[in-house]
Amino acid sequence: MRKESSRMDLQDLYQQTLLDHGKRPRNFGPLPEATHRAEGYNPMCGDEVRLALLVEGDVVREARFEGCGCAISQASASMMTQAVKGQTVVHARELFDRFHAVVVRGEDEASDDDLGPLDCLTGVRQYPNRIKCATLAWHALKDALEGERA
Amino acid sequence: MSKLRSQIDVRLEFPALAQEVSGRPLAYLDSAASTQKPNAVLAAMERFYREDNANVHRGVHTLSQRATDAFEAARRTVARFVNAQSEREVVFTKGCTEAINLVAASWGGANLGPGDRVLVSHMEHHADIVPWQLIAQRTGATVEPFPITDSGEVDLASLEAMLAAGRVKLVGVKHVCNALGTVNPVAEIARLAHAHGALVLADGAQALAHVPVDVQALGVDFYAMSAHKVYGPMGVGALYGRAELLEAMPPYQGGGDMIRTVSFEGTTFNDPPNRFEPGTPNVAGAIGFGAALDWVRAVGLGAIAAHESALTAYSSSRLAEVPGLRVVGTAPERIGVFSFVMDAAHPHDVGTVLDRHGVAVRTGHHCCMPLMRRLGVPATTRISLAAYSNEADVDAAVEALHGVRALFT
């Protein structure tokens, strides 16, 4: 008889911070004056994130999102908008790369290079079929920054 | 099967059920996505590869003859199981999806033209929508949904009105809905369609394992099946088509076995069903399909249905105990399928938590995006029962659902 052990604890995935952002997403709502927009959609589960950025010069002044989906996709979007707001475009791109490296490629977080408050999203690494939920908003960020000005 | 003892025996015939997931006994409640396979099916397929393996319809040697005999015996088993008039009305495909694509491409390609209409129910699976959209693009026909009610039943009066408006060539409908469990009144739909000169294709993917299927009594022109939803292997299924329809239909794909003679001046095609089975078929799969239907027959579809019906009632009352849980789709005629949403959490999160409790369910849109939109839910969590399911599975799910509430509220 095959036994799949329960190494992974649900609490590692659904940490308090994540649950909080999932329930009360920050920066949720429209941003009519946005300069950059992108949508993320996961056809497998229907998760949806519509991201709007206001970029002035090389700084992301404002970041807001709308959408619906699981706790992880919405919390990730919420935390991502907090993380990039007020940062330079270059820094926002770096943040995407770091997030991607840690969550998707599973690279270890060097202590001088940690994700700060985003750390609580790394629990998805133990749940391969949920990684896309965590990265959805981040791909929208990348697309928005790469796209033409809205 | 109605006695507890024999249900325990049935469960023991499914080796994959005897395992732990996340440190708990597996509660497999995702049978609508794919059923587990009993030993009888696994043994039949293994025996074919170990003892009889050879290509079919091609050799004069003993093994090829045995393989051909077993393959054709499986065809007769499928034909008998759905009460086709002849096994020549049964085409092996790689599943329900291919069966519908075959009809859309072959029959649709030959019979649809600009202005013709194909009606499919609003609850159809993508497999019964997209093939029609593809052929409609090529022929100028249109694909229109016919309405369903809030409880998840087809709206026969609206269907009749749409038929009466004219030019409907075919009506497509699921016999049993994978997302809601509704058993659709296929015989009635066929009667209406035929009265207006339209053909009927029933998608039987979810029906074979749970309700009696008699294609003649249902009056359908085409019936699509997948083996893996009825205790058989994946990647094999069948199309039932009325003999005179199949005979008039052009080939779907070209290759070996589907021809009579080939020359560069012109090729003549084989008769059905071989005309629609080009290339080496999934022989072991077909044999497994036949063994699965034999297994259902031996256990007794009536006994299975009685067991599932009792467990459906039990599940219904147990799920009602979970605060903030709403079952979507409440048709009176239904099988053991529960689609639900919870106030506390999104279906995707529910699915992950349940998996951590050893409970396997499906979450998402169940390949029915138009249906989800129609019912106003982005996605659902789905519990689906089969012959081997028991109260302990349901209890494990309900306990885990309470865990979901504890985690998210």
Ligand SMILES: Cc1ncc(COP(=O)(O)O)c(C=O)c1O
């Ligand atoms: C109602 C219905 N139709 C069609 C299909 C497609 O079956 P398959 O993927 O085996 O071709 C399914 C299974 O997902 C189904 O539930």
